[in-house]
Amino acid sequence: MSTNPSSPPSPSSDLFRPNRQLSKWVELVVKYIFAAFALISVATTIGIVLTLIFETVEFFGDVPLWRFLTDREWTPRFVNPQYGIFVLISATLLTSAIAISVALPIGLLAAICLSEYAPPKVRSWLKPALEILAGVPTVVFGYFALLLVTPFLQNFIPALQGFNALSAGLVLGVSIIPLVASLSEDAIYAIPGSLRQGAYALGATKRETIVGVVLPSALSGIVASFVLAISRAIGETMIVTIAAGQNPQMGLNPFVPVMTMTAYIVQASLGDTPAGSLAYRTLFAVGMTLFLLTLVLNIFSFWFVRKFRETYE
């Protein structure tokens, strides 16, 4: 009878016995494991920076920095090797410049069309179609540039060689159109309708509203998408490796074969690069240059977005 007052809860405590101590432990363990997972992305960045710095410092022990910056040729496999990185940089800048002169205007116009002109139904078809274009592997674009675009362009430009920066750059540009279009569209779409209606009320036409009001308001997002597209163009590998050739030479002639930084890394990786050799370190020195270029762009984008971002209710 003495247990009677406590007997009503006893059947239910048979069913439900909270082990609070265990729950607390599980809670803590799960939390820290997941935090460790989140830390992996930071570790990736640190790993990239450290491996690049480590091998690049070794590289500059063998090849002085001033030679890296002032040599006029890139011939690491010759008897008297030369390491003029600007040969590779000029090729990367050439293909990227061609690519972004295609991708930025077309991507931005497509973004305007999608968010301002296309009816919702058409838009719901166009966006996935552009996503398909974004999902095409770059090796496929390389095939396209080498075997279709170059022969086609040779009909008009007889001086165009089989490998060239022009068609590689053009196809590279097409491949990053969806990136620009999609990110710019997000930025434009986020501009509230009241701004547009204000412009209409002042008598502006639709185009004047877009050019004069909507685009300037979305500037920070658009520039961020541009910068991401530029770093994508600089870092893109397979299109330029397949279609632009593997011929390191200084100059900005788009009709002849060139070798970009990424193409060099691929070509050297396919050859023999035993760990610890100078060829191995050269890979990382070129990678470091590539990484620094994209990092500078990234920092610029970060600064620009912070400075020019406008928030709307």
Add this chain to the structure above:
Amino acid sequence: MTSKEPKLFANESSESDSLFKASLPFRYNLDKVFAIVTWAATLSGLIVLGILLIDILIDGFSRLDWSFITSYPSRRAASAGILSPLVGSIWILVVTALIAFPLGVGAGIYLEEYSNDNWFTRLVEINIANLAAVPSIIYGLLGLQVFVRWFQPITNGRSILSGALTLALLILPIIIIGTREALRTVPSSLRQAGFALGATRWQVIREHVFPLALPGILTGTILALSRAIGETAPLIVIGALTFITFLPSISPQGLQSPFTVLPIQIYDWVSRPQVEFHNNAASGIIVLMLLLLVMNATAIFLRNKFQKSR
């Protein structure tokens, strides 16, 4: 003096005319031209996509038969096939998914459900945004140094495991972002109901939030994996071979075997001068695109199912 004033007015009105032209027909025409230009820009991308697909179908269809899929690569174009690259791609796909899915989802759950807005979260967020702009070939260099060289005893150097680990790091940010977006669609009332019944945070996540967000998480993961399967450059850098005439054994030892993947085989064929190999490349591209199509269709199916059930 009196003669001057009208002149002054006339000047003024002509000046303001030059500043403001209310010539509506001209402005409307300009509007029409602008609209047409934006439509042309949008369609140009799609037209290029169409030409690309048709060109590859024409070039590659003749070589595409069952023996193409069941033969090993060969020095003779006519008898070369894609068995080992296709199997290699599937190996890489599965192992990458096994590594990246738990890591990415765990990190996403931490950032969305556990962490407050503190310095650690902000660091991870900035970092993830930065990783999106790092060229994929740089990940290849990281994998070459860390997984191929330092972890040699575990990965056996240039192996499937090294390749999958490298690609897992590459797509981790995409999965994290996708997971966070999926978790955000789960209404917070559900979490509060769980807490009110005395469940711990982990119990609420495990039993209620995660199952609801799972289709969205899977969609994001599949899209990330379809990026991984098309990647070529990082795998070339960590030293995938182009000529493999055996299949890895389906066992833990298989993880340590050398490998090749479809995009690398396609690259190898494209970079040869003979037209026959180019056609092989086109056939390989068709298989690769079909694989991508199946993955994307699954993702879209999951997304639609998810949107309907909510």
